[in-house]
Amino acid sequence: MTRMEELARLYAEIDARGQGAIEQGQEELDPYLAGQKIDERRGLPLLIRLPAHLSRNINFSLQSLKQLAPENYYYPAADMHITVMDLLGARPNIDWLQVPLKDYCTVIRDLAAQTTPFDWRLAGLITSPGAIMVKGTYSANLAVFRQELRKDLAKANLPLAERYPTISGHVTVARFAHPLQQRTQLLHLLKEDARLPFGEFRVHQLDLVIHDWYNHHSKLIGSFQLAGEH
Numbered sequence: 007m008t009r010m011e012e013l014a015r016l017y018a019e020i021d022a023r024g025q026g027a028i029e030q031g032q033e034e035l036d037p038y039l040a041g042q043k044i045d046e047r048r049g050l051p052l053l054i055r056l057p058a059h060l061s062r063n064i065n066f067s068l069q070s071l072k073q074l075a076p077e078n079y080y081y082p083a084a085d086m087h088i089t090v091m092d093l094l095g096a097r098p099n100i101d102w103l104q105v106p107l108k109d110y111c112t113v114i115r116d117l118a119a120q121t122t123p124f125d126w127r128l129a130g131l132i133t134s135p136g137a138i139m140v141k142g143t144y145s146a147n148l149a150v151f152r153q154e155l156r157k158d159l160a161k162a163n164l165p166l167a168e169r170y171p172t173i174s175g176h177v178t179v180a181r182f183a184h185p186l187q188q189r190t191q192l193l194h195l196l197k198e199d200a201r202l203p204f205g206e207f208r209v210h211q212l213d214l215v216i217h218d219w220y221n222h223h224s225k226l227i228g229s230f231q232l233a234g235e236h
Contacts, residue, residue: 009149012173017132017141024133025196028189034136038219039079039183047219049096049167050105050227052114052155054088054209056177060128061086063204064140064179067131071138075192077184078138085221086177088126088142090212091152093159095167096219106164107214111228113158114214117151118230124148124209128177131199136182138196140204142175149173181220 027033038045056064061083068080093110094100125145132139152172159166186192210232217224 009146009173010143013141013143013175016174017130017176020134020139021132021200024135024137025193027135028133028186028193031185031189032135033182033186033189034134035185036079036136036181036183039181045218046098047096048098048100048102048216049092049219050094050107050110050214050216051092052090052212052214053221054090054124054126054211055213056083056086056088057207058083060205060207064128064177067199067202067204068179070195071180071192074188074195075186077182077187079181079183079220081179081220082222085224086179087221088175088177089172090148091155091172092167093214094165096217102216107227109162109164110159111214111230113162113164114155114212114228115230117154117158118212118232121151121232122147123232124151125206126175126209127206128204130201131179131196132176133193133196137178138180140177140179142177144175148175 037043064086065083071078072080094105124147126142127144128140128142130141132141156166156168156171212230212232214227214230215224216227
């Protein structure tokens, strides 16, 4: 199975689970967005920020969803991102003074200097049981970068949060904060936008940040230029 086929299958599986949950009234509600819990979770991801034209295109397409389902939480354009890898998963009470951030930066910087820019294409909306996402496909060198980063972090004895190897390249654009009021209409709209193109871009920079679950409160730890982009 090719990488493109693997990604297509992954997105189809996510969408099937999400549509089934919504149809049965079992969408997963975020207790933090619903105000039931105080969110003190913070994590350490390596991420890609979306160029302005991509986030603008996505935001434009979300207007119909916002009108139909205003009860959802919609990511502001500035918060939209693609996660390359979660180094430390978001959770409360991490002692950041004990996290070797400089060592993480060294490993990422050395690998980025040997890696050519990634090409990315975003097209189509899907739903998981708890969120709405834009599908992303990417050039093969990202998969190589992820493999090498896992190896390099292990060699440096640096923790990695992955429970299983990440292959996705999606952008989360909305989360379910309250029970859906017009679930049938929402599913119909998502099916209409299943192949909607948002655009293509080339990734020249990766950012290591400490952020919350929604990338709304974010602290930049380091930016890393890919090879040939110094």
